[in-house]
Each structure stands twice: as structure tokens, then as C-alpha cells.
Amino acid sequence: MKKFHQYMMILLAGVLGACSSMSVDDPYEENFPEGFDANVYVELHPELRIAEIRDYVAYRNEVVSDSMKKAGVDDATLTAFTTNDETAFLANSVLIQYVYTVLIGHSAEDWTAYLTQKAVLAADPSDKTAKPAVTKVEKELKEFNFINVTEDQNTWNNVPKDLTAYSMQYTLYGKSHAWAYRYCNDNEKIANPLVPETDLDDGKPAGTSPTSFTPVTYLVCYDNVSLVNRVIQ
């Protein structure tokens, strides 16, 4: 009888062990809405990719200049080298047009405006309006120049994509700011309401009017037919 009792206890322990789930919860699935795909998310928000490329160029240029300094290149030579490289980059008008309009996503009108201002500046280097306008655009362009590299369009496409960073951006910022995380399906495109005007990001620099910001509590999809954001019901 004593043995039987022992065996029963062992059996009980076995049953308990067998029923308890050994699977570990996946934090990725818990934090993200159903169907979240970082690749789709960055496709909907190319500005994330642009920021990533800009940071990558800055980091890589820093590595290049650091290694040149280590090799004994003095500051003046390095500055001259960088300036020459940037001048050559800006002289390649086909490439910088691609960077400005396709990569960064400015409009064709903005590009024409830049070319106009540049022509004005060329005619009169002391023009008070043209100079800051041209400098602003060129400053933006130079952020995409890989020093000591002859760029083509693939150079920027080859910058590695950090899906973790996109995903983190969604949970930290995009979700509460009504950023769409996926395309709407066909039913949603017809039935779902648009994201209320008040919830749309006002585009002000983050933190300038923190009191006016209310995080949204719903999820948003992007309707690629009407080109609007809709609330997922």
C-alpha cells in the first residue's frame, strides 16, 4: 500500500509536469499588433529609411576620417580632402537630383527652385535670398555623401536595413502618433473611418507642445487606393 502511494505521487508529479506548458512567450508577438511587418512598415514610412541612411553615412564618414587621422593625416589636409569630395559630389547633378527627389522625396518643383536659385547665385554670388536657399539644400545633400566613395544609386540602397530599429520606432512613437503599420485590406478600404483630423500628427517638432498631444489608442492602416489612413476596427 505504501508503495502504491509512492507510485501515485510519482504519477501525479508526471501528470503535472506534462500539463504545464514549456513554451516561452514571444515578446515580439506580444508587443506588436497582429500582422506587423517591419518591412511593410518602413515601406509606408520611407522617412525612417532616409534617416537611417543619413545616420549611416555620417557614421561611415566618421570612421574614414578617424582612420585617416590615425594614419597621420593632419586636420587641414583632411578638411581639404573632405571639401574636394563634397564639391565633386555636388557637381554630379544627375546623382544629386536622384538623392534630392527620389531618395529624400522632395518634389520636382523644389528641385527646379534649387536649380534656379543656384543659377541666380552663379550670376550674383552676393545674392541675399539665393545664398541661404542653395546652402540649405546643399547641406541636406551633403549629408548623403560618402567621403572617399564614388556613389551611384545603389550605394544608398545597400545600406543595411535595421528592422529592429523600425519596430522599436513603432512601439515608441508610431503607434501613439497614429502611424499606419500595414495596408488596409479591401473591406477596410470601404468601411473603415478615416483617422480623425485631431489625431493626425501636426508635424510640429516633437516636444514643442507636449500638452496638446494625446496618444491614440486605436490601430491605423493605410488605404493605398484613396491614399488615406484609416482606423482599424
Place this chain on the structure above:
Amino acid sequence: MMFNKKISAFGLTSAIALSAATAFAAENQTEVVTQQKSLLEKLDSLNAAVLGLKINGTAKAGVLASFASSDQFADNSPTQENQAFTDVNLRLTARPSSETMIDVQLRLHKDWQSAYDENNNPVIGHWFSYDGTILNKHVDFNLGYMRVGYTPLTINTPQTEVLQEPEIFAEKRREALAQRNLDTTSRRLLHGLNVAYQSGSVGAVDNITAQLTGARLRNTAKKSDQLFFDFDFSDRYLLGARAGVEAYGAHVGLNYVNAFDRKQTRRSKDLDDLDTIYYEKNQVFSADIAFDSKKVLPQLPITFGLNGEFAMSNWKVDRDYNYNGKKVSYRVAQASDASGKQFAYVKSSLEADPHYVNEEYLDLDGKSFYADVFAKGNISDVDFKVSAGYFQTDSNFWSEMASSPVYQGRSTILNAGALYSDSSYADLILGTFGASSLENLYFSVYNSTTLQAGNLMTTGKKNILSEFGSLESPNLFYRLDNNYKNGHFYRNGYTSNIAKKRELDPLTVLDPSVGLALPLGMATPDRKGITAKADVNWADKVFFNARVNLVTQGNLPSFDAEGNPITIENKFTEFAVGLGVDAGALAGLDRKILVQGSFSNGSEDSYLNRKVNRIVAGVTADVWGPISVLAGFQMYEKKFGDNGYTVASTDENGTIIAAAAVTKVSEQLIMGGVRVKLAPISYLTVQYGMLKNDLDFNVAGLTGLVAKQISISKNVILADVTVNF
């Protein structure tokens, strides 16, 4: 003390009674000699049980002069090296009771040449142990130095076997081994605690055995800054355990061995950024079986049986180092899109991330087994034993405690100070691969030298040999005395070191004089094949031995025509035969005239196509009265195929200074001498030896390979008086 006396009295009376009985029974002189010998041994063993302190030992005074000549020596090279010494080995045994014994062995060595440098010689203690047989002889123990052997795949020492080795050589080899505290058995020299239990007969079971062994092992993981005074203690351990049962002539046993480094032990300094320290852990679990028919079929003239073992090994390496790389880190940053609208995003960046890493590096499992069948017996005065077996070992099998051979060779023993005219090649070849294996097998130099500026490594700049880079220091000759610091030095081809797998010298595995087919014994990884042995002894008059090994290495790393790594098969064929004849015994004389000879051959069919031949001949003869003549000849040749084995030396930047491909090594050793028995177990020995070592190698020339040779001859004269007491 009464007990003592009683034992001695009993010993004497029984010895006299026995000798009287056997003297009458003896039919011929030889038998009486044998009987007397065994009686003396019995007396010795009785004597060994005497309580109190006992001192035994050997005292040896001798000279060794070696005269070297070579066409490759530089004009200014020294050609002669002399050793003259008095060497006293003391063995102190103390028996507090009849069950246990303290054993301390001391060596006093005085080199006559340094007699005035420093007249105080330190005594070197080289063996300390406390041993015993306790609990009604059921438990044997050793504490301190000990020799422990389990099975060929767990704890074992692979030994070099030279069939019919003449006594003149065998004695030299034993002497060289003894200087390193080694012997010719397959047990390992360890330092620790060993306890073995034997039950004796229990019902149907003849014996139940259990053994536990714990030892500290040498550790070099932290020894990369080896300075002269190095107080880092070993942090590598061995734990071994085995148990077995014997019944009806059969034995079944389980063996377990675990050798491991304690993690995070390193030298007595912090981890440098360039350091990576590896910690090895090697576990072997084996089951062995044996059967001998003698117990169950004692009436048969032939007994037969088998020995077998199956082992599983795990070799695991951990390492620690300082990680100096970068890591991806994330932080929130702000940006604006093309329309100027601002947003927050997550910026990834690489940041320096120095931190300490302790990680698993390798984890490999392997299996090995062997099975041998044997038959032995005695038919009309012919004693014989034949055995044959099959074995198979995985590439990943590793049993550290069974793998390191004691003979590793490749040192230059005699005339080590010779200078060569073409020193880059001589240093390279003699330093890596070329030193004579016969010199390493049979010669050793032991020295006790005053430590002074010339040989004391130190960090104090005032003591260094040279000043201003390469100039000889003017202080050199003022510093002959060093406050009675006297060091003992060896030049010896044997080692008691047990190499970890990562430390294993690739040249040891490759040098055929260590072993062609099985350089690491039965535990050599990636081998399978057949071994066969036969030993015949006809009435101690004629001896015959034969050995055959047919071994295949299945996964030898190689490259195909395109340079891609592949594995190939390499087949080894080894055979050896030996014959010894005691002409004295055959002719019915009362003296020994033993003539011996053997031939062995080994080859492989791919890789380097190495081929080896060994021819051995010798005579050991009692000539007249106390005078014996001993002579031996040995020729050893190793070939490394047409392309040879390439060795290269580099400077500190990794640039190759010299490269050479050794194609053939031919060695000869002739020794002869007279041994005169001065008194019981005291001898005067005078010997002459000639060593010849030819090394053929190719070097790259302007128009292709240029064949070169280093040819060294050494004439050696040895004379000594040895007294055993």
C-alpha cells in the same frame, strides 16, 4: 622492536630452510640461480616490511665526453663537451607501521667542472609519497607522487617499443627516463591521491575492485609569460574513478576520467587585450571486459581469452578574453521628412563595447573501442603468447590522460652548444624536426649549475648578459657567484608532461620515431585497424617477437586539385620481428651470452609517404668472472616522401627567414663497453659510443630545389662507477 626481530628471524629461518630444500631438488645450476634469486627477492620483501627508517639508493661517479664533428660546423664551433659528475640518489623509506610507508627520494648532483663556482650543492627532492596497504589489505593508497594506470583508453602512457633492445641501450633508456621520474611501464606519473579497494573472494565473485584517483595536473593555459621564478600554481585537475567485478576468469569494469582546468585561472596578472585563455575539459567514460580461460579450464595447456574496451569521450573548450568590438545600441532621435514635418525615430549606432567574455568554444564527442583475443601457454618449455585484435577510434575521440607519450624526442642532448656555418637552416632543422632520435632515446645530460648572469633569466637589467643591445656586459665575469643559488638542469628527450589537445605538438604526432601509425597509443584519434602480436620464449634460451599493425586513418585533412579542403584516407603498415638467443644457455654454459636483433618497418600510403626502418643488434655477454661485455648497434631511418616535410622559421613579424623540406633522416648508433662487477650490485662501466645523424633536406634555390645535408658524428666516451646500496 620485538616484532621486528621476529620477522627477521622468521625470514632467515624460512629462507635457509627453503634454500636447503631447493638446493637438493635442483637438477641444474641455472635453476639454482633462479631459485636463489627468487629467495633473495623474498628476503627483500620481508625486509621491506621492517619498521623504521631505511636508506637505499645509488651512487654514481662518472664522466661523459662527447666529441662532435660535422662539415657543417662553423670554424669557431666548440666540438667537445664534457660532463664529470658525482650523482647520488637517496631513497628514504620510513615505515611508521607495517601497513604504510613514506617514500622520499633525493638527488645530490655535483658537477666536477663547477666544483669551485659554488661549493654548496642543494639537494633536490624528486619523489615524495605516502603509500600503504591498509584495512586488512583491502585498500591500497598513494598520496603524493604515484604511478596510476587504468585502461589503454582512459589512463595510460604510450611507450616506445624497440624489440630485442640490447641491455646496453635499455639501461641507458631507463636511466634517462628515471631522471624525469619516469619508468617503462604504461602507468602515468601523477601527483595526488589514489585509493584502490579490493574485496577479495566474495561468494562466487573472485574480486570486486573500486578505485578513486584525484590529481593536480600541470596547466599551461596561464604560462605564456614564463619567467624564471614563476609561482603560479597549477589549476588543472584530474578526477578518475573505476569499478570492476571479477568472476569465473572474466572481468567487467567501468572507468571514468575527467581532466579539467578551473575556469578563470590564468597567470598572476589581469587578462591583456590580446590574450585569449582556453580552458579544456576532457571526460572519458569506458567499459572494459576481459576473459581468461585459465580460471575455468585450468587443465588445458593453452589458455585463451579476450580483452576489450568501449569508450566515449567529450572534449570541451571554454575560453575567455576581453571583447574589444562594438555593439549596436538604440536611442530615440528626431528628424524631419521632405515636407519638413518632424518625427521621432529610433537611431541605431555602433558603440565601443569593451567587456569580458567567457564562452564555450568547442564541444566534441567521440567513441573508441578495441577487442583483442589472445592465446598463451607453455608446451614443452616453449612459453608463448599470441594476440590479435581490431580497434576503431573516431576523429573526435580524445582521451588526454591516455595520449601523451613520454618519449617526445627532438632535443639536442649532446654538444648542444655547437655552432653551424649555415646556422639559419641548422637551427631550423635541428630545432624543429631533425635532432637524432637515437640520441634522444638513449642519452641524457643532467647538470647542476651555478645560477649566474649567463643562465639566470631575470627582469633586473643589471644582471643581463648584454648591454646596449648586443654588447657583452662588462659585469658578466664578475657575477660568477650567486649566493649559493644552484640549479638543476636537464637535457632529456623524455617528458612527464601531459599535453592538452590544443597544446599537442603537431611534430610529436608526425615524428615516426614517436610512432608512425599510433603516435598517441591506442587512443590516437581517427584510426582503425588490426594489431597482432606474438611473443615466444623457449626456456629462456631463445626469444622471438613479432608485431603487425595494419591501420587506416580515414579522415586525414587534405586539399583537392582546386585547393578545397577534403579528407583523404591514409593506410599505415607496420611490422617488426625480433630474435634473441642466449648462446651461453644453449651451449649449457653457466654464463649468459645473449645475442639479440630485430628489424622493424613502417610505411604510409598517402600524405607524406613516410617510411621508417629500424635495425637493432646487440650482445650482452658474461665473459669471465666479474667482467661482462655489452654491445649494441642500432640504425634508424625515416623518409618523408619525395617532397619532404617542410619546416619554416619566421622572425617576430611573421616573415619567413628560412624554409626547408626534410626528406630523409638516417641515424646510427654503435655502443660497446665493459662492465665489471666490483662487489655485489656495484659496477664499473666503461663504454664507447658513436652516433651518426644525417639529415637530407631541400631548400629553395634560384633555379629550383637545392639538396642539402647536415651530417653530424659524435664520439662518446662514458665511464662510471655505480654503487647500489
